[in-house]
Amino acid sequence: MSDDIESEFGFEPAVSATGAADGAAQKPARTSKRRGGLRRRISAVIVLLSALGIMGASYAAFAGSSGASDTGTSKDDIEAGRQLYSVSCITCHGANLQGIKGQGPSLVGVGSAAVYFQVSTGRMPATGQGAYQARKVAKFDEQETEQIAAYVQSIGGGPTIPVGSLRGDSATISLGGQLFRINCASCHGTTFKGAPLSAGKIAPSLNEATDKQIIAAMLSGPESMPVFSDNQLTPAQKRAIVAYIQTIKASKDPGGAGIDRIGPVSEAIVIWVGGVGALMIAILWIGAKTR
Ligand code: HEC
Ligand code: HEC
Structure with missing residues (x-):
């Protein structure tokens, strides 16, 4: 009776998958082994799916708060x-x-x-x-x-700011360089270190700017910086400029701590969730088989 309830709720497979709590809880089930085995497998699948669902949901929550999406x-x-x-x-x-x-x-x-x-x-x-x-x-x-x-x-x-990738791939870097020299270098300098403008204004260094901030600067034209609307520089051209700036910066200071390297982190989480999912399938499968 108690075993039936446990199977229904899908607790038992998760417990016995560790190989720990076998034994005592197991005994009453022996009389109806076949039925119990099938149920265990079904509830194992339910446990697995809901666990993956929870992971997916928490990943989505994490990605949301990290600004990756x-x-x-x-x-x-x-x-x-x-x-x-x-x-x-x-x-x-x-x-x-x-x-x-x-x-x-x-x-x-x-x-x-x-x-x-x-x-x-x-x-x-x-x-x-x-x-x-x-x-x-x-x-x-x-x-x-x-x-x-x-x-x-x-x-x-x-x-x-558009959603999705804000940085062009490596094939766009040289285009980005041309566009940067035409549109940006006059104020920010060819090495991004910035320069004083007229009337006490300053075009700042671009060294700390993240992908998203570079795009946002172009779209909004802060202070005396001109607005680069999507007619003047298409979204693809903006992404190429980002690729150029960030690639040159990264090669200038290889040890620098990136502030906005969010991409690799979320990829790691995807891999982690996927990997743990596969592990769980394996564990539950072995657990179900050894009954
Ligand atoms: C006419 C000069 C001028 C041009 C041309 C210009 N900018 Fe700027 N830019 C500025 C000024 C001035 C600021 C500072 C605005 C402020 O502090 O509010 C700025 C700020 C920025 C910042 C923020 C830097 C930070 O981290 O604080 C970024 C990124 C940027 N510009 C990118 C660009 C890009 C990319 C282009 C070319 C597409 C460009 N700018 C063209 C003058 C210019
Ligand atoms: C002490 C007064 C003050 C406070 C508080 C303040 N701002 Fe501002 N804000 C300014 C001034 C002055 C400017 C114009 C200066 C400039 O362009 O650099 C400005 C400019 C801006 C701009 C640029 C507008 C444009 O035309 O591009 C934005 C966006 C902005 N503020 C948002 C905010 C937000 C959001 C907050 C609250 C988190 C905030 N400000 C708080 C004084 C303030």
Whole structure:
């Protein structure tokens, strides 16, 4: 009786798969071994599927919060973003993003790309007045940044950062180099170290910029940087520029700690989940066979 219940709930195979708790719990089942064996296999499959489901779900949750995929677009995210905005941005940009004279410009139509750029590079929330906001340690994490961006996007619209890969493959690097020299090098320099511009402004170094920040900068044109809309530089051309910048940077400082090397991590997790899944199939299969 108790064995039947255990099989129904699918606990037993998971336990006996370790080879540990065999024995005592096993005895009452002997009388109906055939039936029990089949059930065990079925419940083993159920355990396996639900375990994989849970792993898949937690992977999705992880990927979401790491920024490896598009986040911050659900209703909850927009609401969370509204609250963060009310605390940290409203005093300068106004209750309806309309801007406040002498404090901050309107954010209507700047888009989530501009918010992502400004907040993820720590420029916003601004610490004081003055046009030039230098890169700082970001006040908000990736998820909060996406939430604020989603809120601003939901009210005012504007350019968004595309989902999916933001960096072209190695075949695009030389095209990226040409485009960089034509469009970017005049301000940021051919070695990305940045340069002073007129009127006390600075084109900063690109050494710390992540793929997403480079795309966001092109789409939003912060400060005196021009906007590079998708008409001026197609999404593929933007990805080629990213490939060029990041490849040259990586070859310049091979020991540098990457901030946004999220890709390999999530691949590792996929492999891990897949690998553990295969292991579990093997374990359950052996467990079922040795009965
Ligand atoms: C102390 C006032 C202040 C606070 C607080 C502040 N900002 Fe700003 N913000 C500014 C000023 C001033 C500028 C224009 C300076 C510049 O372009 O570098 C600006 C520019 C921006 C821009 C660029 C607009 C454009 O046209 O591209 C964005 C986006 C932005 N802020 C978002 C935010 C967000 C999001 C927050 C809250 C996390 C925030 N700001 C908090 C003052 C502020
Ligand atoms: C007219 C000069 C100018 C040109 C041309 C220009 N930029 Fe910029 N760029 C700037 C300025 C100024 C900033 C700083 C904006 C700020 O601090 O708000 C900036 C900031 C950036 C940043 C942020 C760096 C960081 O980590 O803080 C990136 C990335 C960037 N630019 C990429 C590009 C790329 C890619 C191109 C070519 C497609 C380009 N820029 C063309 C002037 C320029």
